[in-house]
Amino acid sequence: MSGAARSVSLALGGSLVAILVLAAIAGPLIVRADPNAIDLANSLAAPSAGHPFGCDQLGRDVLARVLWGARLSLFVAIVVVIASAAIGTLIGVSAGLASERIDNLIMRGVDIVLAFPGILLAIALAAILGPGIRDLVIALVAMGWTGYARIVRGEVLTLREREYVVAARTLGARPPRLVLRHLLPGVAGPLAVQATFGIGGIIGAEAALSFLGLGVMPPTPSWGNMLDAGRAFLLVAPHLTTAPGLAIGISILGFNLMGDGIAQLIGIRN
Amino acid sequence: MIGYFARRLAAIVPVAIGVATLTFLIIHIVPGDPVTAMLGESAAPADIVGMRHRLGLDRPILVQYGAFLKGLAEGDLGQSIVYRRPVSRIIAERYPATLELAAAGMLVALVVALPLGFIAGSRPGGAGDIASMGFAIAGISIPHIYLGPLLMILFSLDLRWLPLTGRGGLAHLLLPAITLGTALAAILARMLRQSLVAVRESDYIRTAVSKGLTARAALIRHGLRNSLTSVVTLVGLQIGGLLSGALITEVIFSWPGIGRLLISAIGLRDYPLVEGCVLAFAMTYVVVNLLTDVVYGLIDPRVRYA
Numbered sequence: 259m260s261g262a263a264r265s266v267s268l269a270l271g272g273s274l275v276a277i278l279v280l281a282a283i284a285g286p287l288i289v290r291a292d293p294n295a296i297d298l299a300n301s302l303a304a305p306s307a308g309h310p311f312g313c314d315q316l317g318r319d320v321l322a323r324v325l326w327g328a329r330l331s332l333f334v335a336i337v338v339v340i341a342s343a344a345i346g347t348l349i350g351v352s353a354g355l356a357s358e359r360i361d362n363l364i365m366r367g368v369d370i371v372l373a374f375p376g377i378l379l380a381i382a383l384a385a386i387l388g389p390g391i392r393d394l395v396i397a398l399v400a401m402g403w404t405g406y407a408r409i410v411r412g413e414v415l416t417l418r419e420r421e422y423v424v425a426a427r428t429l430g431a432r433p434p435r436l437v438l439r440h441l442l443p444g445v446a447g448p449l450a451v452q453a454t455f456g457i458g459g460i461i462g463a464e465a466a467l468s469f470l471g472l473g474v475m476p477p478t479p480s481w482g483n484m485l486d487a488g489r490a491f492l493l494v495a496p497h498l499t500t501a502p503g504l505a506i507g508i509s510i511l512g513f514n515l516m517g518d519g520i521a522q523l524i525g526i527r528n
Numbered sequence: 529m530i531g532y533f534a535r536r537l538a539a540i541v542p543v544a545i546g547v548a549t550l551t552f553l554i555i556h557i558v559p560g561d562p563v564t565a566m567l568g569e570s571a572a573p574a575d576i577v578g579m580r581h582r583l584g585l586d587r588p589i590l591v592q593y594g595a596f597l598k599g600l601a602e603g604d605l606g607q608s609i610v611y612r613r614p615v616s617r618i619i620a621e622r623y624p625a626t627l628e629l630a631a632a633g634m635l636v637a638l639v640v641a642l643p644l645g646f647i648a649g650s651r652p653g654g655a656g657d658i659a660s661m662g663f664a665i666a667g668i669s670i671p672h673i674y675l676g677p678l679l680m681i682l683f684s685l686d687l688r689w690l691p692l693t694g695r696g697g698l699a700h701l702l703l704p705a706i707t708l709g710t711a712l713a714a715i716l717a718r719m720l721r722q723s724l725v726a727v728r729e730s731d732y733i734r735t736a737v738s739k740g741l742t743a744r745a746a747l748i749r750h751g752l753r754n755s756l757t758s759v760v761t762l763v764g765l766q767i768g769g770l771l772s773g774a775l776i777t778e779v780i781f782s783w784p785g786i787g788r789l790l791i792s793a794i795g796l797r798d799y800p801l802v803e804g805c806v807l808a809f810a811m812t813y814v815v816v817n818l819l820t821d822v823v824y825g826l827i828d829p830r831v832r833y834a
Contacts, residue, residue: 367546373813374806375767375810376772378771383554469673470776482673485673492677492680496681508669510669511666515665
């Protein structure tokens with residue numbers, strides 16, 4: 259990627275993410291419509307001045323629901339990414355610093371979790387735990403921590419042979435100090451890139467689970483369950499799927515572009 | 529050569545056992561009692577005890593685990609509660625539909641990605657590059673759950689060219705395959721472009737050009753072949769995404785494969801069937817990964833001796 263393309267993707271991605279964050283925080287304060295207020299007179303109403311994104315089958319304002327959905331999507335994604343990164347980092351650092359046998363054991367465990375394709379593990383967990391935001395977060399973290407563990411372990415294996423780390427260890431630095439002062443700053447860059455892509459990925463995964471009826475349950479608005487409900491009205495009210503669909507697409511696009519930009523900026527090839 | 533394949537085969541055994549164990553743990557250890565979930569909170573205690581006994585859930589967990597592994601080795605995944613038939617037989621009936629969809633999605637991805645990646649990589653910065661990579665960025669970002677309905681609105685409801693849902697001939701397959709293959713096409717096109725851009729600078733391309741080949745011919749004759757190995761690697765890495773995408777695509781298009789079966793089994797709280805479908809997906813992934821390794825070993829001799 260050339261320098262110009264890099265700054266374009268960082269700027270464009272950053273702008274999209276900023277719009278999303280702003281919409282999530284300020285949107286529900288500006289658009290005062292209650293996302294759950296039923297108004298059957300407006301059932302499936304097309305976009306108009308009063309309801310810019312139209313109304314759903316129960317006459318609820320789609321714009322308000324998309325904005326509240328933004329809040330929920332972003333909240334879930336950020337919580338999941340922070341928890342996944344924390345667990346992944348802890349396990350990755352442990353594997354990277356442990357003996358070869360322990361390292362092997364941990365990484366085989368990671369391999370087994372990774373043997374579940376895509377969101378299958380989250381689907382299986384969500385199926386047993388039942389729907390709900392807390393269980394959704396648990397299911398997504400169970401799926402998401404492995405990527406961070408792999409990256410951190412890889413970085414720690416390289417960093418621990420570096421002179422400054424060897425020197426610190428020779429001088430008697432204890433493992434917690436070694437990790438906090440010398441290793442974590444070294445893995446921060448790759449972690450930031452993974453987390454940026456991760457937020458986009460989790461927004462997509464959360465939407466998919468809610469779409470399948472395994473995540474956020476109606477009437478709480480989430481982009482995924484809005485898309486699912488809108489499918490029944492594709493012909494008469496395509497705006498029901500367009501609004502949440504574009505919201506998911508634009509959010510993922512924003513985080514992907516931003517991740518690309520950050521990766522290039524700090525010189526990581528993904 | 530045989531040693532390499534034997535090593536790869538041996539390496540998947542522990543992963544396969546691990547996958548089976550984790551699936552078992554999710555269904556049997558995670559809080560939430562499948563029997564109460566199946567019968568409802570208000571079920572009579574006697575019914576709950578009876579159902580637990582019928583499913584073998586009243587035995588010690590290790591005994592259940594042993595029976596589970598033994599059954600698995602014999603291809604016995606238990607009995608579906610709703611359909612009252614062997615889970616393995618139900619899955620065997622639905623499995624071809626999932627494979628068909630996944631293969632069609634992969635085909636769409638390759639048919640789209642190879643020309644786009646080549647156009648983009650053969651003249652970086654040109655109009656073709658910008659257009660192709662614009663498509664790629666959009667393709668990666670648009671989720672299946674939106675692309676599917678979008679294609680349905682356009683091609684089934686507005687233009688009435690293609691059937692809306694279900695499985696039949698090629699016409700039924702087209703929209704699900706495009707829904708499934710688009711994201712992979714985007715990823716592969718980006719990879720091929722990146723790889724071709726790097727190859728363009730290499731000595732052997734410069735030599736081929738200085739011997740009189742046009743730049744494009746040199747890239748096709750020599751560059752593309754080398755770039756394709758990275759595409760094969762990426763295809764292997766993306767199979768997981770393809771399989772879980774197939775699961776969602778099946779639900780969108782009412783495609784009668786194991787993805788839709790899994791989601792309906794979850795809704796019906798048919799836990800033996802849920803367990804069987806999860807295992808079928810995960811084991812497919814494990815086996816496809818093995819096959820990718822084998823193909824890679826055949827293409828690139830360096831891998832076999834590494």
